[in-house]
Amino acid sequence: MEGCSGLVVEGTYAGQPAIIKLYGPDDEGLDVCQQEVAAYGALAAVQGRLVPRLLGTGHAKDGVWFVALEALPGVPLSRLMPLPATVAAAALAALRELHNAVQGFVHGDIRLANILFVEGGGDAGGRGGDGRPDGAPKAGGRCVIVDLGMARLGAAVEEVQAEQRLLERLLGA
Structure with missing residues (x-):
């Protein structure tokens, strides 16, 4: 699925079902990725309850960054x-x-x-x-x-x- 700043796919992260958001390879994608990671960091206390749990984030390859989130049955x-x-x-x-x-x-x-x-x-x-x-x-x-x-x-x-x-x-x- 195409998001406003990247690609959103279903997959697994560390063996757990996940929604994975891919950003980049441009600077705008990296900026949005960093903004999302900062938001999840600020919301650590409510992850899993009000927002999905952040499972991981990082650099995939070729300038593409990712955010892996808990997949919810919603x-x-x-x-x-x-x-x-x-x-x-x-x-x-x-x-x-x-x-x-x-x-x-x-x-x-x-x-x-x-x-x-x-x-x-x-x-x-x-x-x-x-x-x-x-x-x-x-x-x-x-x-x-x-x-x-x-x-x-x-x-x-x-x-x-x-x-x-x-x-x-x-x-x-």
């Missing part, structure tokens, strides 16, 4: 429309908690496609014993914010608040 909110109120509330809560985790943090690319709903407990797909159709969320899930390639640290309070209002508009809240 569904982008853009595929769950119309969103159940509980899922919309979980998305807003996740973004607020992310903003509170690091003062001045902004995601920079808040879209429904960049927020995953991860079900709590049970299998990730198919029709479960509760009769839900494929892709229908069930209670007990959480939202995880993905794609930190445009994230910034040190943003003004107004920028943080604007990002929260943007998500509220996208969710119809």
